[in-house]
Amino acid sequence: MIDFFASLYEWFGLNPFYRTDFGELLRGYDATCTGYIDSPWYSYIGMIMIILTSLIYAFQYHIIDSSGFNKKKHWWLMSLVIISLNFFIAFIIPFNIIQSSNYCTSLNVAVVDCLGFGFSNAIWSFILFLLISTPPIFRKLSHNCRETTFYRP
Amino acid sequence: MFKSIKLFFYLSSILFLTISCGENLQDIVIECADGNKIDQKEYEKITKFISDEEIEIFNENGKLIDKKLVAYMVNIYLKENLPISEKDIWQLKSSAPKTQSFNLNVFVENSASMDGYVAGVTEFESAIYNLLGDFKINGITNQLNLNYINSSIRSHKNDALSADIQDFILRLEPTTFKQRRGQAGNSDMQKIINSVLTTVDEKNVSVLISDFVFSDPSGAESQQYLTNQGVGIKINFAEKLQNFNLSAIVIQLESSFSGTYYDKKITPITLPTNTKRPYYIWILGSTSQIQTILDSKILDNIKGGYLNRLVMSKIKQESNPNFKILINPKIGEFSAEGLDKKIIFDAEPSDKSNNKGLFGFDLAVDFSSSMQDKKYFLDKNNYRLSNTSYNLTTKTINDPNNISLKGFTHIIHLETKKIQDGPLKIDVIGNTPNWVYNSTSMDDSNIQTDAEEQKKTFGFKFLMEGINDAFYPKTNPNTINSLTVTIKK
Numbered sequence: 001m002i003d004f005f006a007s008l009y010e011w012f013g014l015n016p017f018y019r020t021d022f023g024e025l026l027r028g029y030d031a032t033c034t035g036y037i038d039s040p041w042y043s044y045i046g047m048i049m050i051i052l053t054s055l056i057y058a059f060q061y062h063i064i065d066s067s068g069f070n071k072k073k074h075w076w077l078m079s080l081v082i083i084s085l086n087f088f089i090a091f092i093i094p095f096n097i098i099q100s101s102n103y104c105t106s107l108n109v110a111v112v113d114c115l116g117f118g119f120s121n122a123i124w125s126f127i128l129f130l131l132i133s134t135p136p137i138f139r140k141l142s143h144n145c146r147e148t149t150f151y152r153p
Numbered sequence: 154m155f156k157s158i159k160l161f162f163y164l165s166s167i168l169f170l171t172i173s174c175g176e177n178l179q180d181i182v183i184e185c186a187d188g189n190k191i192d193q194k195e196y197e198k199i200t201k202f203i204s205d206e207e208i209e210i211f212n213e214n215g216k217l218i219d220k221k222l223v224a225y226m227v228n229i230y231l232k233e234n235l236p237i238s239e240k241d242i243w244q245l246k247s248s249a250p251k252t253q254s255f256n257l258n259v260f261v262e263n264s265a266s267m268d269g270y271v272a273g274v275t276e277f278e279s280a281i282y283n284l285l286g287d288f289k290i291n292g293i294t295n296q297l298n299l300n301y302i303n304s305s306i307r308s309h310k311n312d313a314l315s316a317d318i319q320d321f322i323l324r325l326e327p328t329t330f331k332q333r334r335g336q337a338g339n340s341d342m343q344k345i346i347n348s349v350l351t352t353v354d355e356k357n358v359s360v361l362i363s364d365f366v367f368s369d370p371s372g373a374e375s376q377q378y379l380t381n382q383g384v385g386i387k388i389n390f391a392e393k394l395q396n397f398n399l400s401a402i403v404i405q406l407e408s409s410f411s412g413t414y415y416d417k418k419i420t421p422i423t424l425p426t427n428t429k430r431p432y433y434i435w436i437l438g439s440t441s442q443i444q445t446i447l448d449s450k451i452l453d454n455i456k457g458g459y460l461n462r463l464v465m466s467k468i469k470q471e472s473n474p475n476f477k478i479l480i481n482p483k484i485g486e487f488s489a490e491g492l493d494k495k496i497i498f499d500a501e502p503s504d505k506s507n508n509k510g511l512f513g514f515d516l517a518v519d520f521s522s523s524m525q526d527k528k529y530f531l532d533k534n535n536y537r538l539s540n541t542s543y544n545l546t547t548k549t550i551n552d553p554n555n556i557s558l559k560g561f562t563h564i565i566h567l568e569t570k571k572i573q574d575g576p577l578k579i580d581v582i583g584n585t586p587n588w589v590y591n592s593t594s595m596d597d598s599n600i601q602t603d604a605e606e607q608k609k610t611f612g613f614k615f616l617m618e619g620i621n622d623a624f625y626p627k628t629n630p631n632t633i634n635s636l637t638v639t640i641k642k
Binding site for chain 1: 178228229555
């Protein structure tokens, strides 16, 4: 699972948003620099991103499920919430680790890497929201939002 | 609607679990630190977690290595500022047999060339007094027997008490030396060493103290003499090694010297008062006896310290010290994925302008369990690499605050311009270290005025090469320690 999320966040090896060493921290390289025995943050944050995005999707399409909240502007509003929350989560967790120095200090990491990772997580959450709300597979189960996508109504 | 709410709660529960899951090894290790002591139950809880989570990083050949785990735990506690050290952590008791105590036979060479070391109160006397005192009170020795040695052994006091040691030191004066000198005013080193060597057995350790100036007693200026002495010493040691598990410690110290020095032609030269001159303490015994002496740390506390130390021991089996590949610093790039298995994946040379085309990495190695002096591992001549395209440099670890280096003693830096797939074997070999050559004089005729020459010992390398060849024959690989790193492009 770590490898799956690592390849997603590192954009399949392109790694454009943060340094390789930051990736090692997220893989769970421990504070004593012994190996990958610390929390696998890639998996945790990846799972949180999927569940949180699904929850917000479920909240809009199946809980609220209101005729007054089924326009594309509402879709974009919810996507903004998803992006913001996922950015915040992916930023704040490694930021706290770095601030508390609870990581292998041989790794070259900085706060700017946290921003990059937050950005990467935000993009993937947006893509996921797009993927689960655009095809009619899930949204057809909704009463009032069955036609709600990013481009209509 | 009801189904949707159920789904929402279900997903929320998973989210909560995901956020709160993260109990890792570090958490368990910290959790067990309650009471600032790790008892058997807590230690077993940690090992169970490692086993359940299939953490293999502390394993060797599928078996948990307690030393590695304890080192990790100590690092975590240090990072968390918890007052728990290695001794506070329960560990399986070592089954190593306890070494029996032994007699210590001390031989102070008293040829005329030694007079200068005992004129007045010198560092030589203080260091020996301190050393013998420590041996006496440490409890690792039974009897302490004090002797002079020259053309023959002259016993001063057997089973010496503390007062006898004090008396022995007080009597270390040129006049006493002269009275007890025996026939020869100069020294036949091979004979002296052989006499001492014969006293060494499972119950007796010998300490030989001398300047080890190695000139031809006839006064002839012959390198042949030195070479022959070296060969003779090699044969004596080799014979002893055939039927005894011999080890030797050679310590180089420095003391004020006031008096007459005899050069390679046995010409007496008066050195300036309090000239600093090297002298040596040799300790000969079985490997277990020598290990006991090293473990006792007596030699680390010699008054005034020492310049250099070398331990030579019969190699039975090469040892594999604990080491790790450091993720940083590095030259070029590599993946950290296989580092815990000592594999460097995706090795790529640097494309930066200051070291373009170079590839390099660092190893943190723990040589603390080696009998050898720490300085030995700083000499690149004492290493042999399976791939000679690598350049090796070493340094000791001096940063007590760097948790990632805790439990390691040395950094080995390796770099190359040519990355090759496959294992890179780094061997520490039994060798005559550089300090021996730097301390050797081949012409001491200018010693009166040449300050550099005053710090050297005439012919010393012949003596040391002779012993080294006995312990580490040139036909053998002589690998003391071995580390293997696999590199894959």
